[in-house]
Amino acid sequence: MKPVILIAILLLLSSCVHYSSVGEHTFSIDYCKDSTFDWDSKIQIEGVIPLETKDSCLLSYARKCIVTDTKIIYYDEKQKSIFVFDDTGIFLYGIDALGGGEGEYTMIKDVIMSYDKKAVLILDNVSILAFDAETGQFQYRIALDEHIASDFYQFANVDKDLFYFWSMDKENCLYSYENGKIDAVQKRTGFPYVCQKFFYDSAGVLNFLPDYGSFNVMEIKNRQLQTKYIVDFGRWTLPKDLIPVNTTEFNESDSKPFFKCISSAFETDKNIYLSTVSPDLSLYNICIDKYTKEVISGNQDKNAPVVVVNAVGEYFYGILYPFFFSGDDQFSKEIRKYGKNEESNPLVIKFTFK
Numbered sequence: 001m002k003p004v005i006l007i008a009i010l011l012l013l014s015s016c017v018h019y020s021s022v023g024e025h026t027f028s029i030d031y032c033k034d035s036t037f038d039w040d041s042k043i044q045i046e047g048v049i050p051l052e053t054k055d056s057c058l059l060s061y062a063r064k065c066i067v068t069d070t071k072i073i074y075y076d077e078k079q080k081s082i083f084v085f086d087d088t089g090i091f092l093y094g095i096d097a098l099g100g101g102e103g104e105y106t107m108i109k110d111v112i113m114s115y116d117k118k119a120v121l122i123l124d125n126v127s128i129l130a131f132d133a134e135t136g137q138f139q140y141r142i143a144l145d146e147h148i149a150s151d152f153y154q155f156a157n158v159d160k161d162l163f164y165f166w167s168m169d170k171e172n173c174l175y176s177y178e179n180g181k182i183d184a185v186q187k188r189t190g191f192p193y194v195c196q197k198f199f200y201d202s203a204g205v206l207n208f209l210p211d212y213g214s215f216n217v218m219e220i221k222n223r224q225l226q227t228k229y230i231v232d233f234g235r236w237t238l239p240k241d242l243i244p245v246n247t248t249e250f251n252e253s254d255s256k257p258f259f260k261c262i263s264s265a266f267e268t269d270k271n272i273y274l275s276t277v278s279p280d281l282s283l284y285n286i287c288i289d290k291y292t293k294e295v296i297s298g299n300q301d302k303n304a305p306v307v308v309v310n311a312v313g314e315y316f317y318g319i320l321y322p323f324f325f326s327g328d329d330q331f332s333k334e335i336r337k338y339g340k341n342e343e344s345n346p347l348v349i350k351f352t353f354k
Helices: 247-253 330-337
Strands: 016-019 026-028 043-050 062-067 071-076 081-086 091-095 110-113 119-123 127-132 138-143 152-159 162-167 172-178 181-187 198-200 206-208 216-221 224-232 264-267 271-277 283-289 294-299 307-312 315-320 347-353
Touching: 043 315, 043 330, 062 110, 062 307, 062 315, 062 347, 071 110, 081 119, 110 152, 119 152, 152 198, 162 206, 198 264, 264 307, 271 307, 271 347, 315 330, 330 347
Parallel strands: 026 224
Antiparallel strands: 016 294, 043 347, 062 071, 071 081, 081 091, 110 119, 119 127, 127 138, 152 162, 162 172, 172 181, 198 206, 206 216, 216 224, 264 271, 271 283, 283 294, 307 315, 315 347
């Protein structure tokens, strides 16, 4: 069954292209309701990694996919499991440890790589579990204060003893954990909407996406949070008086014809890629050239639904699910080239924006 992120892929012609004329670190988005983000003409594929298909690693849709120099970590939420492949797509091992034992997780809220890339880290209800990145063997568990950590849903590990957590707590949206101590970093300013919250830029700096109702990209440097970019949707920005503070208000605001938050963000040396939900509730893609300030935006292309999952250095990485591709675009050609069909595991592409 197609997931919401791909079913919501609709609509017409070519993507909007304009140049941001607001402040140096503010990008103005000229929303075009009937525009489509033309992936086929906007990106250059630099490499393809077909994920191996066999009985021990049959994949559904990725809740998260991490690409490093040597591995691909694929979190399959439906199976509550993590599948790890090498950099050519060969399946290495799976982490399937749902349970209540010492080396088991009660749930997977988030999965990341450790700061040194030596461990796969899983955030469950009130702890962090570490699995060896080479073998998948359980290594250790970090117990967290359950009164605070039960609201943690995403995290990042920036140093040996330093973690950051995005929380659904009523008072604070961002916490740090260092040397066994949890501290509040950022007060809540909007509704705790669950979407991507952390990403690293090309310089290795941790970035943070705040609450529903905010359109800032923040960076965390020297344990300080500061605004890095502002995304301006003009008259299509959710008005401040409609920013919800509870579920009832959220249900009312979410159907209003505005942009409400940034759903995901990834950054390379040259570009920033953002995704959000448009006023007509379609998945909406944005690519910004950091140097020329050119902005390309549009609704997701139903004929080429590329899902961006990561960025490392100068390259973005995206997932192609064979089921959704059957045309003459470059993505469909790559799928056929590798002998994939709609039952096959997806391909990971490495690409740049033209």
